[in-house]
Amino acid sequence: QKEVEQNSGPLSVPEGAIASLNCTYSDRGSQSFFWYRQYSGKSPELIMSIYSNGDKEDGRFTAQLNKASQYVSLLIRDSQPSDSATYLCAAYNDYKLSFGAGTTVTVRA
Amino acid sequence: DAGVIQSPRHEVTEMGQEVTLRCKPISGHDYLFWYRQTMMRGLELLIYFNNNVPIDDSGMPEDRFSAKMPNASFSTLKIQPSEPRDSAVYFCASSLSAGGVDNEQFFGPGTRLTVL
Numbered sequence: 042q043k044e045v046e047q048n049s050g051p052l053s054v055p056e057g058a059i060a061s062l063n064c065t066y067s068d069r070g071s072q073s074f075f076w077y078r079q080y081s082g083k084s085p086e087l088i089m090s091i092y093s094n095g096d097k098e099d100g101r102f103t104a105q106l107n108k109a110s111q112y113v114s115l116l117i118r119d120s121q122p123s124d125s126a127t128y129l130c131a132a133y134n135d136y137k138l139s140f141g142a143g144t145t146v147t148v149r150a
Numbered sequence: 151d152a153g154v155i156q157s158p159r160h161e162v163t164e165m166g167q168e169v170t171l172r173c174k175p176i177s178g179h180d181y182l183f184w185y186r187q188t189m190m191r192g193l194e195l196l197i198y199f200n201n202n203v204p205i206d207d208s209g210m211p212e213d214r215f216s217a218k219m220p221n222a223s224f225s226t227l228k229i230q231p232s233e234p235r236d237s238a239v240y241f242c243a244s245s246l247s248a249g250g251v252d253n254e255q256f257f258g259p260g261t262r263l264t265v266l
Contacts, residue, residue: 073253084241084257085193129193133253136181137206140193 045132047141056150060117064130071132074113079127120148154258162264168230171261173242184227185241232265
């Protein structure tokens with residue numbers, strides 16, 4: 042079992058809709074969590090980090106963390122075609138990041 | 151800041167050849183990470199350095215792989231001899247620190263390695 046699991050994709054949403062991405066992790070010692078966006082052929086780019094239980098909002102993005110359930114999510118509101126990418130969830134522990142396999146999101150115009 | 155710099159961006163080589171990938175981290179960052187990304191295995195950490203010292207190389211697949219960081223601004227990942235299964239995108243990343251809000255890792259553009 043991978044340390045970080047993400048909901049299988051691909052995920053297709055219409056423009057303007059909400060895209061919901063989920064992630065679970067197995068290591069309870071994980072201290073912080075990150076969402077990276079990766080466009081095809083490009084490197085991962087950090088879009089959100091979350092350290093405490095609850096919600097964290099940044100523009101159209103909202104990250105949610107529930108450490109008791111070992112669950113992290115990312116909501117993308119008002120999805121745009123430019124949001125079409127693979128989203129990687131990562132858990133941080135012991136100076137290292139463990140990445141999930143990623144969920145590919147396609148926003149259809 | 152120029153960001154993390156990697157070279158070459160693309161490398162095509164034949165099985166058995168030596169391959170050297172290079173990375174320049176962001177100035178002032180104390181941590182440097184080497185990752186490998188494939189469709190089958192996703193993004194995997196190979197090794198990371200703190201202040202030029204290798205800390206954890208448990209992700210290095212086998213003895214054919216080696217990494218060095220001779221100074222704060224340069225690191226290499228070497229594969230000798232290379233095999234077709236080493237074909238992947240290799241990313242270098244750096245971070246300011248390992249704790250708190252400064253542990254964000256910034257990725258370089260990657261090196262796409264193809265071993266024929």
